[in-house]
Amino acid sequence: MSNRTTEFPLLRFPRERATIVQETAQRALQAVLARGAPEYILNDTCLHEIRRLSESAAQEEVKSLGQWKHLWRHLGGLDRPALIDQLAKVVHGFTEDVAGGFSPPVYGIATQLLPPALGLLLTPESVTDIASHLVQPAKLLSLLHERLQVEGALLQLQRLSRRATLVCVPTHLSNLDSPVMGYALQRAGLPPTTYGAGKNLFTNPVLGFFMRNLGAYRVDRRIKHDLYKDVLKTYSQVILERGYHSMFFPGGTRSRSGRVEQHLKLGLLGTTLSATVERYRRITGAAAGPPIPPIYIVPVTINMQLVLEAETLIADYLKETGKSRFIIDDDESTQIKRMVQFIRTTVTHAGAVVIRFGAPLDVLGNPVDEEGHSLGPHGHPVDLSRYFWVRGVPQIVPQRDAEYMHDTGLSIARSFRRDTVLMPTHILASVIWRYLDVALPGLDLYRRLRQPLDLSLEEGAVLADIEALQARLRSRGHLLGPHARGSAREVLDAALSAFASYHSEPAVLRTADGKLALGDRQILFYYQNRIDSLGVLP
Amino acid sequence: MTAGPVSVAVLGGGRWAKALASHLRHTASHEPTRILRLLHIATPSALSLDERMSLSQIDLLVLAVPAVSVRPLLRQAALHLHGAQVLVHAIGSLATPEDESTATATGEAAHSVGTRGGLHGVRALSISELVRNETPIRRVGALAGPALALDLEERRPAALVCGSRFDDVCATARHALHTPTLRMYTTHDLTGVEVARASVAIIALCGGIADALNLGVAARAILITRGAAELARLGVALGAQEKTFYGLAGIGEMVVATDGRGSADFELGRLLMQGLSLAAAQQTLGRVCDGPSMVHEAVRLGHALHLRLPICSALHQLISGTTSTETALAKLLASDNHAE
Numbered sequence: 001m002s003n004r005t006t007e008f009p010l011l012r013f014p015r016e017r018a019t020i021v022q023e024t025a026q027r028a029l030q031a032v033l034a035r036g037a038p039e040y041i042l043n044d045t046c047l048h049e050i051r052r053l054s055e056s057a058a059q060e061e062v063k064s065l066g067q068w069k070h071l072w073r074h075l076g077g078l079d080r081p082a083l084i085d086q087l088a089k090v091v092h093g094f095t096e097d098v099a100g101g102f103s104p105p106v107y108g109i110a111t112q113l114l115p116p117a118l119g120l121l122l123t124p125e126s127v128t129d130i131a132s133h134l135v136q137p138a139k140l141l142s143l144l145h146e147r148l149q150v151e152g153a154l155l156q157l158q159r160l161s162r163r164a165t166l167v168c169v170p171t172h173l174s175n176l177d178s179p180v181m182g183y184a185l186q187r188a189g190l191p192p193t194t195y196g197a198g199k200n201l202f203t204n205p206v207l208g209f210f211m212r213n214l215g216a217y218r219v220d221r222r223i224k225h226d227l228y229k230d231v232l233k234t235y236s237q238v239i240l241e242r243g244y245h246s247m248f249f250p251g252g253t254r255s256r257s258g259r260v261e262q263h264l265k266l267g268l269l270g271t272t273l274s275a276t277v278e279r280y281r282r283i284t285g286a287a288a289g290p291p292i293p294p295i296y297i298v299p300v301t302i303n304m305q306l307v308l309e310a311e312t313l314i315a316d317y318l319k320e321t322g323k324s325r326f327i328i329d330d331d332e333s334t335q336i337k338r339m340v341q342f343i344r345t346t347v348t349h350a351g352a353v354v355i356r357f358g359a360p361l362d363v364l365g366n367p368v369d370e371e372g373h374s375l376g377p378h379g380h381p382v383d384l385s386r387y388f389w390v391r392g393v394p395q396i397v398p399q400r401d402a403e404y405m406h407d408t409g410l411s412i413a414r415s416f417r418r419d420t421v422l423m424p425t426h427i428l429a430s431v432i433w434r435y436l437d438v439a440l441p442g443l444d445l446y447r448r449l450r451q452p453l454d455l456s457l458e459e460g461a462v463l464a465d466i467e468a469l470q471a472r473l474r475s476r477g478h479l480l481g482p483h484a485r486g487s488a489r490e491v492l493d494a495a496l497s498a499f500a501s502y503h504s505e506p507a508v509l510r511t512a513d514g515k516l517a518l519g520d521r522q523i524l525f526y527y528q529n530r531i532d533s534l535g536v537l538p
Numbered sequence: 539m540t541a542g543p544v545s546v547a548v549l550g551g552g553r554w555a556k557a558l559a560s561h562l563r564h565t566a567s568h569e570p571t572r573i574l575r576l577l578h579i580a581t582p583s584a585l586s587l588d589e590r591m592s593l594s595q596i597d598l599l600v601l602a603v604p605a606v607s608v609r610p611l612l613r614q615a616a617l618h619l620h621g622a623q624v625l626v627h628a629i630g631s632l633a634t635p636e637d638e639s640t641a642t643a644t645g646e647a648a649h650s651v652g653t654r655g656g657l658h659g660v661r662a663l664s665i666s667e668l669v670r671n672e673t674p675i676r677r678v679g680a681l682a683g684p685a686l687a688l689d690l691e692e693r694r695p696a697a698l699v700c701g702s703r704f705d706d707v708c709a710t711a712r713h714a715l716h717t718p719t720l721r722m723y724t725t726h727d728l729t730g731v732e733v734a735r736a737s738v739a740i741i742a743l744c745g746g747i748a749d750a751l752n753l754g755v756a757a758r759a760i761l762i763t764r765g766a767a768e769l770a771r772l773g774v775a776l777g778a779q780e781k782t783f784y785g786l787a788g789i790g791e792m793v794v795a796t797d798g799r800g801s802a803d804f805e806l807g808r809l810l811m812q813g814l815s816l817a818a819a820q821q822t823l824g825r826v827c828d829g830p831s832m833v834h835e836a837v838r839l840g841h842a843l844h845l846r847l848p849i850c851s852a853l854h855q856l857i858s859g860t861t862s863t864e865t866a867l868a869k870l871l872a873s874d875n876h877a878e
Contacts, residue, residue, distance in 0.1 A: 364676070376616075376673070376674040377616065377670075377671055377672050377673060377674070378613075378616070378672075380616065380617060380674070382620070382621060382674040383620060383621065384621070386620045386621040386622040387621035387622070387676060389621075389622040391542060397706065399704070399705045399706075400677070400704055400705065400706055403703045403704055404676065406703075407676065
C-alpha cells in the first residue's frame with residue numbers, strides 16, 4: 001500500500017485546474033488556428049455539432065442545438081476578430097467540458113471504500129454474508145488481496161514515479177477496469193493517475209461523481225470534429241507536461257472479441273511524445289517554461305478469469321453491424337441484476353484477476369534501465385533527445401512523430417502479448433475450440449457457432465490437450481496465472497467451475513456421465529480468443 | 539528541413555557504392571551548399587576507430603555493401619550511430635531474421651547473398667528492419683530503380699526511388715542525391731521498394747535464360763510485366779503497395795536488369811542455358827548472384843502465403859534440376875489463362 005498519499009501530483013490539481021484549463025484553451029486555440037481560417041473551422045465545428053445533436057440526445061453539451069444553429073447562421077456576418085473571439089469561446093467551452101477534477105476528500109473516501117467494494121465484487125461468498133464482513137472489514141480486505149493479484153516491475157515503477165511521469169496503458173476488457181486499475185495502482189504503491197473516460201460513463205450519478213472528483217477527464221467519443229480532438233490532445237499534453245501521471249486505454253474501447261489488443265489507437269498517446277519534445281526544448285533553451293519530468297509508458301495487462309460483460313461484448317463483435325458500435329450502454333455492467341449476479345457468483349477461485357505492470361518504455365517504445373535511461377538494440381544506452389533533432393534543435397515534426405508513435409504502438413502491443421497472464425478459462429476454451437474446428441471442418445466462424453453439434457468429449461483427452469497447451473505456452477514464454485499453472489486437472493476444474501458460476505449458459509460443462517459437453521459457443525469463442533490472439537497455436 | 543548542407547557517408551567498396559560516392563563527390567564539388575562533407579568508407583568490414591568516430595558526425599548514411607556484410611558492419615558501427623541520423627540502403631536483398639550461419643547450415647541459403655537478392659525465411663527480415671534491430675537509427679529508407687553504376691559513372695540519365703516511412707529520410711536522400719542526370723523520386727512504401735528491388739534478381743535470371751534461348755523482345759516484355767505482377771502479389775502479401783512494383787523500383791529496374799548490361803544474374807541465366815550446372819555457372823561468373831536464392835525464397839514464401847507464383851516456380855524447378863528447360867517453358871506457356 002502506498003505510503004506516499006500526501007505527495008502525489010493529483011493533489012495539486014484543484015489548485016492548478018483553472019490555470020490548466022486556461023493554458024489548454026490558449027494552446028488549443030493556436031493549434032486550431034494553425035490548421036485553417038477561423039470561419040472554416042467554426043463552420044465545420046457547427047455543422048458537426050448540429051448533425052450530431054440532431055441525431056442523438058444531448059448530454060451536458062457545450063452549446064445547445066439551437067445555439068450551434070444560431071452561431072452557424074451568423075458566421076458570415078462576423079469579421080476576423082469576432083470570429084477568433086467566437087472560436088476562443090468554443091475552444092474554452094470544450095476545454096471546460098473535458099477538464100477533470102480532483103477532490104482530496106473524495107479521494108480519501110474512495111480509497112477507503114474501493115477496496116471493500118471491489119472485495120465484495122470479487123468474492124461472491126462474501127455477499128451472502130455482507131453484515132459479517134462489514135463487521136470484519138479486515139477479512140474482506142484479505143479476500144480481495146487474494147482475489148486480485150498485482151505483479152510486475154513494481155519497485156522500478158515506484159522509483160520512477162517519484163521523478164518522472166508515468167503513463168499507464170492497460171489492456172481493456174470490462175467497465176470494471178477503471179476501478180480495478182485505481183485499486184491496483186494503490187496496491188502497487190503507485191500514485192493515482194488521471195485518465196480519459198467516456199462521457200457516457202459520467203451519466204451514472206454515482207460513477208460520475210467519483211470520476212469527476214478523482215482526476216478523470218471526459219472524452220466524448222461521439223464528437224468527431226478536429227477542433228475537439230485538438231482540445232483533447234492539448235489537454236492531455238498540458239497535464240503530462242505538468243507531471244500528472246496518466247492512464248490511456250490504447251485499445252480505445254473494451255476488447256469486443258476478447259483478443260489481446262494489437263491495433264492501438266495512438267492519438268492521445270502521441271501526446272507523450274509531444275510533451276517529451278517540449279521537455280527537451282525547455283532543457284536546451286529552445287522553449288521557455290518550467291522543467292518537464294521525463295515520461296515513461298507502462299503497459300499493463302488486466303487479466304480476468306471471467307469478464308462481466310463477455311456475453312454482450314462477443315455478441316456485439318459477432319454482429320457485422322455491431323462492430324462499429326463504439327459505445328454500448330445496455331450491457332451487463334449497466335444492469336443491476338447482472339451486476340449483483342456477477343457479485344454473487346463470479347469468481348469462486350483465488351487469483352480471479354491479475355494486474356501485471358509491464359516493464360516501462362520510453363516514448364519511442366524503447367526499454368529503459370532501472371534509472372530510466374533509454375536502451376537501444378543489444379541494451380546499449382541511446383540518447384532519446386536526438387531522435388527529435390532538426391538541425392540540432394528538438395522540434396515536433398508531425399509526420400515523423402506519427403511514424404515514431406506507430407513503432408511505439410508496436411512495442412506496447414508486443415508487451416501486451418508478452419505480459420498477458422492466461423487463466424484456466426482461456427486454456428480450456430482454447431482446447432475445446434480446437435475440437436470444434438475438427439468436428440466442423442471448412443465452415444466459417446458463423447456456421448461453426450450455429451451448426452448443430454453434439455460434442456461429447458472424454459475427460460482424459462481434454463486433460464492431455466490442456467497439458468500440451470500449457471507446455472506450449474510455457475515454452476513460448478507466456479505467463480500462466482493462478483490455477484492455470486497447476487495440473488491439467490486443476491485447470492479443468494477451475495475453468496468449469498468458473499464458467500458454471502456466472503454466465504447464463506456455461507461455455508463448457510460436465511455432463512451426468514462425466515464427459516465434457518459444449519455449452520454457449522459464443523462464450524467459448526470469446527475466451528479462446530485470448531490465446532488465439534497471442535499467435536502461439538500451430 | 540534539409541535546406542542546409544548535410545554530411546554524407548557511403549559505406550561499401552563495390553562498383554555500385556563507388557559510383558554513388560563518385561556521384562555525391564561530384565555534387566559536393568559543384569554544390570557545396572548541399573553536401574557539407576562526404577566520407578566514403580570502401581572497406582567497411584573493418585572500420586578503424588577514426589572511421590567509427592567520424593560516423594557519429596554524419597547526417598545521412600548510404601549503405602551499399604553485400605547483404606551478408608550488413609549485420610557485422612552495423613554491429614561494429616552501432617555504438618557510434620544515433621537517433622538524429624538517417625540511413626538509406628541500396629541493397630537489393632532481404633536479410634535473415636537470425637544468424638545467417640544457421641540458415642546456411644540448413645542449406646536454405648547456400649548461396650552467398652550479395653548486393654542484389656536473397657529472401658530468407660518465412661519471416662523475412664528486410665535490411666531496414668535489420669538496421670532498426672542493430673542500431674539506434676529509426677529513420678531508414680531504401681533506394682531502388684533503373685540506375686546502373688555505369689550510368690552514374692558516365693552521368694547518363696538514371697533514376698532512383700527512395701522508399702521510407704519518414705518524409706525527412708526521403709527529403710534528405712533527395713537533397714543529397716538528386717541531380718539533372720540522377721532523378722530522385724520518393725514513396726512511403728518502404729516494404730514495396732525493398733521487396734521489388736530484391737525481386738529484380740529473379741527477373742534478371744529469367745531474362746538471361748530467355749536471352750540464351752533467343753526468345754525475342756516480346757518474351758522479355760511478357761517476362762517483365764507478368765513478373766512484376768507475380769512479384770507484386772508476393773510484395774502485397776508482405777505489406778507492400780502493388781503500384782510500387784509497376785514503378786521505378788519494380789518494372790523500371792527489371793527493364794535495366796534484363797538488358798544484359800551489368801547484371802550478374804542475367805549472365806548466370808545465360809550460362810545455365812549453356813548447359814553448366816548452377817555451381818559451375820556461378821564459379822565461371824565469379825560474381826555475387828542472388829537470383830537462385832531469391833527464387834528459392836520467393837517460392838518458399840509463396841508457399842507459406844498461399845500465393846500463385848508460376849514464373850518463380852518454373853525457375854525454381856529449372857535451377858534445382860528437377861525439370862528441363864523445355865518442360866519449364868512449356869509449363870509456363872501452358873498455364874491457365876487469367877484476366878490480366
